[in-house]
Amino acid sequence: MTAPLPNGGLTAPAEDCLKAVYELERAGAGAPVTTNDLAHRLTLAAASVTGMVKRLAGQGLIDHARYHGVRLTEQGRRTALRTLRRHRVIETYLVSVLGFGWDTVHAEAERLEHSASDELVDRMAAALGDPAVDPHGAPIPTRDGGIVEGPAGRALSELAPGEHGRIARVEDDDAARLRYLDSLGIRPGVEFELLERAPFGGPLTVRVEGAPRQIGPQLAAHVVVIQPSEHSLRIGGAEH
Amino acid sequence: MTAPLPNGGLTAPAEDCLKAVYELERAGAGAPVTTNDLAHRLTLAAASVTGMVKRLAGQGLIDHARYHGVRLTEQGRRTALRTLRRHRVIETYLVSVLGFGWDTVHAEAERLEHSASDELVDRMAAALGDPAVDPHGAPIPTRDGGIVEGPAGRALSELAPGEHGRIARVEDDDAARLRYLDSLGIRPGVEFELLERAPFGGPLTVRVEGAPRQIGPQLAAHVVVIQPSEHSLRIGGAEH
DNA sequence: CGGATTTTTTTGTATGTACTAAATTGATAG
DNA sequence: CTATCAATTTAGTACATACAAAAAAATCCG
Numbered sequence: 026m027t028a029p030l031p032n033g034g035l036t037a038p039a040e041d042c043l044k045a046v047y048e049l050e051r052a053g054a055g056a057p058v059t060t061n062d063l064a065h066r067l068t069l070a071a072a073s074v075t076g077m078v079k080r081l082a083g084q085g086l087i088d089h090a091r092y093h094g095v096r097l098t099e100q101g102r103r104t105a106l107r108t109l110r111r112h113r114v115i116e117t118y119l120v121s122v123l124g125f126g127w128d129t130v131h132a133e134a135e136r137l138e139h140s141a142s143d144e145l146v147d148r149m150a151a152a153l154g155d156p157a158v159d160p161h162g163a164p165i166p167t168r169d170g171g172i173v174e175g176p177a178g179r180a181l182s183e184l185a186p187g188e189h190g191r192i193a194r195v196e197d198d199d200a201a202r203l204r205y206l207d208s209l210g211i212r213p214g215v216e217f218e219l220l221e222r223a224p225f226g227g228p229l230t231v232r233v234e235g236a237p238r239q240i241g242p243q244l245a246a247h248v249v250v251i252q253p254s255e256h257s258l259r260i261g262g263a264e265h
Numbered sequence: 266m267t268a269p270l271p272n273g274g275l276t277a278p279a280e281d282c283l284k285a286v287y288e289l290e291r292a293g294a295g296a297p298v299t300t301n302d303l304a305h306r307l308t309l310a311a312a313s314v315t316g317m318v319k320r321l322a323g324q325g326l327i328d329h330a331r332y333h334g335v336r337l338t339e340q341g342r343r344t345a346l347r348t349l350r351r352h353r354v355i356e357t358y359l360v361s362v363l364g365f366g367w368d369t370v371h372a373e374a375e376r377l378e379h380s381a382s383d384e385l386v387d388r389m390a391a392a393l394g395d396p397a398v399d400p401h402g403a404p405i406p407t408r409d410g411g412i413v414e415g416p417a418g419r420a421l422s423e424l425a426p427g428e429h430g431r432i433a434r435v436e437d438d439d440a441a442r443l444r445y446l447d448s449l450g451i452r453p454g455v456e457f458e459l460l461e462r463a464p465f466g467g468p469l470t471v472r473v474e475g476a477p478r479q480i481g482p483q484l485a486a487h488v489v490v491i492q493p494s495e496h497s498l499r500i501g502g503a504e505h
Numbered sequence: 506c507g508g509a510t511t512t513t514t515t516t517g518t519a520t521g522t523a524c525t526a527a528a529t530t531g532a533t534a535g
Numbered sequence: 536c537t538a539t540c541a542a543t544t545t546a547g548t549a550c551a552t553a554c555a556a557a558a559a560a561a562t563c564c565g
Binding site for chain 4: 520
């Protein structure tokens with residue numbers, strides 16, 4: 026009796042690893058996820074990842090081609106999405122019901138996602154009316170393993186001056202960075218307009234809630250926005 | 266980065282062990298808690314307990330006299346009570362807010378108590394109006410480390426026919442046994458009268474909610490009752 | 506008091522998670 | 536095509552948790 030292991034019988038590090046593979050696969054457009062990518066994401070030595078990956082491959086949750094990275098199996102994807110659902114429902118519950126700030130819930134959810142049962146999470150979700158997105162704008166997987174990965178918004182950092190829209194999602198887990206963004210008024214649901222971009226990777230100036238704000242391009246890269254429609258006014262080449 | 270370890274930096278098994286020492290000390294009227302007692306309580310081999318006890322003693326949480334059992338230090342007591350508070354607040358929240366049955370919450374709380382932060386638990390407690398007891402009638406330690414261990418009720422199994430009162434607490438964690446008691450109408454807060462006791466350790470007949478119910482003495486030993494006052498009518502020797 | 510029994514600890518083993526350092530494989534550039 | 540460099544895996548170590556079997560200590564009883 027080492028640990029309780031409520032849901033699929035996986036340990037917390039194993040669930041974290043699957044979640045990381047899922048997220049890196051998504052970010053990398055389906056390319057295999059390398060050991061180094063996982064090590065960085067999990068703040069682990071590469072050798073530790075190799076060991077974990079072997080165990081998970083042995084359980085049929087990922088396919089591992091030596092020296093060439095890993096891919097989730099169908100079973101691994103389902104498992105990762107269940108963990109992700111627990112994480113995001115918990116975050117939403119903490120913010121909506123218990124009054125936590127959206128910048129502080131990640132760490133708490135990161136622990137609770139491994140010990141909360143699916144039943145508890147389903148009750149939380151029901152109490153919230155089965156929300157579709159969490160406080161960061163990330164989609165919440167459904168009980169049956171589905172997920173709608175949003176309408177493929179663009180990063181704030183990719184827009185050209187004059188473009189405007191609504192902030193859909195902030196893809197960052199660090200409390201300090203989120204608190205900073207929040208202090209600028211940059212949070213999911215807020216309307217904005219990009220006023221200007223300083224050259225050579227300089228800061229962007231964004232109007233949010235009536236006020237002009239400056240934000241660095243690295244931070245802005247994690248802010249996903251949606252625009253009113255396809256006839257948005259594009260001035261200048263914003264691709265990069 | 267093996268595990269998150271939210272509160273005192275203790276692992277889940279270590280917290281469970283401290284909690285068990287606390288509970289066994291209480292049940293044993295302060296006598297030192299033996300390795301075997303702990304092994305039974307934790308469903309562990311005695312050898313495993315010895316190892317855990319050494320680590321905890323090294324951290325100053327318990328005093329360990331080889332071959333003579335352990336005692337919580339003041340620091341250990343505080344730590345145990347914080348874990349106990351988390352457990353009981355979580356149980357109460359699950360029952361009162363999320364609609365779990367009082368018979369099923371123990372297992373869920375047993376896991377969550379190790380990953381929920383004190384801040385989360387304080388918010389849950391506040392949402393409940395800082396309740397004094399959990400769904401089983403057990404007292405909830407306060408934020409500052411205090412606990413009021415109830416008015417020292419008597420076990421239902423110790424009463425004599427004709428005695429009556431109110432069920433204060435059910436000291437059992439097993440879901441099946443709790444569900445059975447619940448089906449008999451035996452739960453905290455319910456008024457009762459002991460109608461008769463079969464001889465030679467036979468079943469007790471108890472009137473609860475107007476209906477006569479039979480209950481074995483082992484189960485009844487875990488039902489703590491309080492009586493109207495000290496001039497309760499005692500008929501016959503009820504001791505033992 | 507001293508042997509028998511019980512309890513506890515020690516010893517040795519296993520697993521999962523982590524690390525560092527060394528070896529290996531793959532990719533790249535000349 | 537090979538030397539080099541980066542990425543990855545292997546090897547060896549450590550710690551916490553668990554176990555069973557053996558040894559040691561305490562207790563009990565005649």
